[in-house]
Amino acid sequence: xxxxxxxxxxxxxxxxxxxxxxxxxxxxxxxxxxxxxxxxxxxxxxxxxxxxxxxxxxxxxxxxxxxxxxxxxxxxxxxxxxxxxxxxxxxxxxxxxxxxxxxxxxxxxxxxxxxxxxxxxxxxxxxxxxxxxxxxxxxxxxxxxxxxxxxxxxxxxxxxxxxxxxxxxxxxx
Numbered sequence: 699x700x701x702x703x704x705x706x707x708x709x710x711x712x713x714x715x716x717x718x719x720x721x722x723x724x725x726x727x728x729x730x731x732x733x734x735x736x737x738x739x740x741x742x743x744x745x746x747x748x749x750x751x752x753x754x755x756x757x758x759x760x761x762x763x764x765x766x767x768x769x770x771x772x773x774x775x776x777x778x779x780x781x782x783x784x785x786x787x788x789x790x791x792x793x794x795x796x797x798x799x800x801x802x803x804x805x806x807x808x809x810x811x812x813x814x815x816x817x818x819x820x821x822x823x824x825x826x827x828x829x830x831x832x833x834x835x836x837x838x839x840x841x842x843x844x845x846x847x848x849x850x851x852x853x854x855x856x857x858x859x860x861x862x863x864x865x866x867x868x869x870x871x
Contacts, residue, residue, distance in 0.1 A: 721871055725864065730856040737863060737870075738765045757862075757869040760794035764859060767791050767807065775845040776810040777830070777838065780819065785826050788819045798862040802852040806844050813840045 724736040741758050745751045751759050766787065770779035779785060788811055795804035811819060815829045815837065863870060 721863075721867065725860070730860060734765070734856045734859050737761060737859070755869055757866045759790070760797050761859060761863070763787050763791040763794040764798065764855060768855060771845060771848050776841040779810075780814060780826060781830055783823060785819060786821050786823065788814075798858045800853045800855060800858050803848070803855060806847050810841060810844045813837050
Protein backbone atom coordinates (compact mmCIF):
# COMPACT_ATOMS: atom_id res chain seq x y z
CA UNK A 699 0.00 0.00 0.00
CA UNK A 700 2.80 2.42 0.88
CA UNK A 701 4.42 1.81 -2.49
CA UNK A 702 1.09 2.50 -4.21
CA UNK A 703 0.60 5.80 -2.36
CA UNK A 704 4.21 6.86 -2.96
CA UNK A 705 3.83 6.27 -6.66
CA UNK A 706 0.38 7.80 -6.83
CA UNK A 707 1.44 11.01 -5.12
CA UNK A 708 4.83 11.27 -6.79
CA UNK A 709 7.10 10.74 -3.80
CA UNK A 710 9.04 8.12 -5.70
CA UNK A 711 11.78 9.94 -7.62
CA UNK A 712 12.12 7.04 -10.08
CA UNK A 713 8.57 7.68 -11.28
CA UNK A 714 9.49 11.20 -12.29
CA UNK A 715 12.30 9.89 -14.47
CA UNK A 716 10.21 7.32 -16.36
CA UNK A 717 7.75 8.71 -18.90
CA UNK A 718 5.71 5.94 -20.47
CA UNK A 719 4.29 6.70 -23.88
CA UNK A 720 2.02 3.90 -25.02
CA UNK A 721 -0.04 1.02 -23.72
CA UNK A 722 2.47 -1.66 -24.75
CA UNK A 723 5.20 0.09 -22.78
CA UNK A 724 2.90 0.35 -19.79
CA UNK A 725 1.92 -3.32 -19.96
CA UNK A 726 5.60 -4.27 -20.10
CA UNK A 727 6.38 -2.63 -16.76
CA UNK A 728 7.48 -5.20 -14.20
CA UNK A 729 5.34 -4.10 -11.27
CA UNK A 730 1.54 -4.55 -11.42
CA UNK A 731 1.03 -1.43 -9.32
CA UNK A 732 3.08 0.61 -11.79
CA UNK A 733 1.00 -0.72 -14.67
CA UNK A 734 -2.32 0.14 -13.03
CA UNK A 735 -1.13 3.60 -11.93
CA UNK A 736 0.15 4.45 -15.41
CA UNK A 737 -3.03 3.26 -17.12
CA UNK A 738 -5.13 5.17 -14.61
CA UNK A 739 -3.07 8.32 -15.13
CA UNK A 740 -3.52 8.13 -18.90
CA UNK A 741 -7.29 7.81 -18.43
CA UNK A 742 -7.47 10.63 -15.88
CA UNK A 743 -5.51 12.83 -18.28
CA UNK A 744 -7.84 11.90 -21.13
CA UNK A 745 -10.96 12.70 -19.09
CA UNK A 746 -9.75 15.74 -17.13
CA UNK A 747 -12.13 18.16 -18.86
CA UNK A 748 -15.10 15.79 -18.82
CA UNK A 749 -18.26 15.71 -16.88
CA UNK A 750 -19.09 12.09 -16.10
CA UNK A 751 -16.17 10.74 -18.14
CA UNK A 752 -17.94 11.49 -21.43
CA UNK A 753 -14.77 11.06 -23.50
CA UNK A 754 -14.15 7.55 -22.17
CA UNK A 755 -15.58 4.30 -23.44
CA UNK A 756 -17.07 1.70 -21.09
CA UNK A 757 -13.79 -0.20 -20.73
CA UNK A 758 -11.94 2.96 -19.73
CA UNK A 759 -14.69 3.99 -17.32
CA UNK A 760 -14.60 0.58 -15.64
CA UNK A 761 -10.89 0.97 -14.98
CA UNK A 762 -11.37 4.41 -13.41
CA UNK A 763 -14.34 3.25 -11.32
CA UNK A 764 -12.17 0.51 -9.84
CA UNK A 765 -9.29 2.93 -9.29
CA UNK A 766 -11.62 5.32 -7.45
CA UNK A 767 -12.97 2.49 -5.30
CA UNK A 768 -9.50 1.33 -4.34
CA UNK A 769 -8.21 4.81 -3.64
CA UNK A 770 -11.17 5.90 -1.56
CA UNK A 771 -11.66 2.70 0.44
CA UNK A 772 -7.94 2.36 1.15
CA UNK A 773 -7.81 6.00 2.24
CA UNK A 774 -10.94 6.22 4.37
CA UNK A 775 -13.14 3.20 3.95
CA UNK A 776 -16.55 2.81 2.37
CA UNK A 777 -17.74 5.83 4.31
CA UNK A 778 -15.29 7.97 2.33
CA UNK A 779 -16.08 6.17 -0.93
CA UNK A 780 -19.78 7.05 -0.64
CA UNK A 781 -19.19 10.54 0.78
CA UNK A 782 -16.93 11.71 -2.04
CA UNK A 783 -17.68 12.00 -5.74
CA UNK A 784 -16.76 8.33 -6.18
CA UNK A 785 -20.07 7.45 -4.49
CA UNK A 786 -21.87 8.78 -7.56
CA UNK A 787 -20.53 5.74 -9.40
CA UNK A 788 -21.17 3.07 -6.75
CA UNK A 789 -23.52 1.02 -8.93
CA UNK A 790 -21.28 1.40 -11.99
CA UNK A 791 -18.31 0.31 -9.89
CA UNK A 792 -20.15 -2.85 -8.90
CA UNK A 793 -20.67 -3.66 -12.58
CA UNK A 794 -17.00 -2.85 -13.29
CA UNK A 795 -15.87 -5.36 -10.66
CA UNK A 796 -18.08 -7.99 -12.25
CA UNK A 797 -16.67 -7.10 -15.69
CA UNK A 798 -13.08 -7.67 -14.58
CA UNK A 799 -14.12 -10.94 -12.93
CA UNK A 800 -13.69 -9.89 -9.31
CA UNK A 801 -16.79 -11.51 -7.74
CA UNK A 802 -15.48 -11.44 -4.16
CA UNK A 803 -14.71 -7.72 -4.30
CA UNK A 804 -18.04 -7.16 -6.05
CA UNK A 805 -19.81 -8.94 -3.19
CA UNK A 806 -18.04 -6.74 -0.62
CA UNK A 807 -19.09 -3.60 -2.51
CA UNK A 808 -22.61 -4.95 -2.99
CA UNK A 809 -22.98 -5.44 0.76
CA UNK A 810 -21.72 -1.88 1.34
CA UNK A 811 -24.24 -0.57 -1.20
CA UNK A 812 -27.08 -2.55 0.41
CA UNK A 813 -26.16 -1.01 3.78
CA UNK A 814 -26.47 2.54 2.39
CA UNK A 815 -29.50 4.33 3.93
CA UNK A 816 -31.38 4.57 0.60
CA UNK A 817 -31.50 2.74 -2.69
CA UNK A 818 -30.40 3.47 -5.29
CA UNK A 819 -27.52 5.55 -4.00
CA UNK A 820 -28.11 9.14 -5.10
CA UNK A 821 -25.94 10.46 -7.92
CA UNK A 822 -26.11 13.93 -6.39
CA UNK A 823 -23.26 14.42 -3.91
CA UNK A 824 -25.26 16.74 -1.68
CA UNK A 825 -28.12 14.23 -1.42
CA UNK A 826 -25.70 11.39 -0.62
CA UNK A 827 -24.07 13.46 2.08
CA UNK A 828 -27.45 14.32 3.61
CA UNK A 829 -28.25 10.62 3.92
CA UNK A 830 -24.84 10.04 5.46
CA UNK A 831 -25.11 12.79 8.09
CA UNK A 832 -27.13 10.62 10.43
CA UNK A 833 -25.97 7.15 9.45
CA UNK A 834 -27.00 4.75 12.20
CA UNK A 835 -24.20 3.08 14.15
CA UNK A 836 -25.07 -0.33 12.71
CA UNK A 837 -24.38 0.93 9.16
CA UNK A 838 -21.04 2.42 10.24
CA UNK A 839 -20.15 -0.88 11.90
CA UNK A 840 -21.13 -2.79 8.75
CA UNK A 841 -18.96 -0.53 6.60
CA UNK A 842 -16.05 -0.90 9.05
CA UNK A 843 -16.26 -4.70 8.78
CA UNK A 844 -16.46 -4.46 5.00
CA UNK A 845 -13.42 -2.15 5.00
CA UNK A 846 -11.48 -4.88 6.77
CA UNK A 847 -12.64 -7.48 4.25
CA UNK A 848 -11.65 -5.18 1.39
CA UNK A 849 -8.18 -4.54 2.88
CA UNK A 850 -7.50 -8.29 2.82
CA UNK A 851 -7.81 -8.20 -0.98
CA UNK A 852 -9.53 -11.54 -1.56
CA UNK A 853 -8.74 -10.99 -5.24
CA UNK A 854 -5.75 -9.36 -6.91
CA UNK A 855 -7.45 -6.27 -8.34
CA UNK A 856 -4.30 -5.00 -10.04
CA UNK A 857 -3.78 -8.32 -11.79
CA UNK A 858 -7.43 -8.51 -12.81
CA UNK A 859 -7.38 -4.95 -14.17
CA UNK A 860 -4.27 -5.78 -16.18
CA UNK A 861 -5.89 -8.91 -17.64
CA UNK A 862 -8.99 -6.83 -18.44
CA UNK A 863 -6.83 -4.25 -20.20
CA UNK A 864 -5.04 -6.94 -22.21
CA UNK A 865 -8.34 -8.55 -23.21
CA UNK A 866 -9.71 -5.17 -24.32
CA UNK A 867 -6.51 -3.61 -25.59
CA UNK A 868 -8.01 -2.50 -28.91
CA UNK A 869 -10.57 -0.41 -26.98
CA UNK A 870 -7.81 1.43 -25.14
CA UNK A 871 -5.48 2.50 -27.93
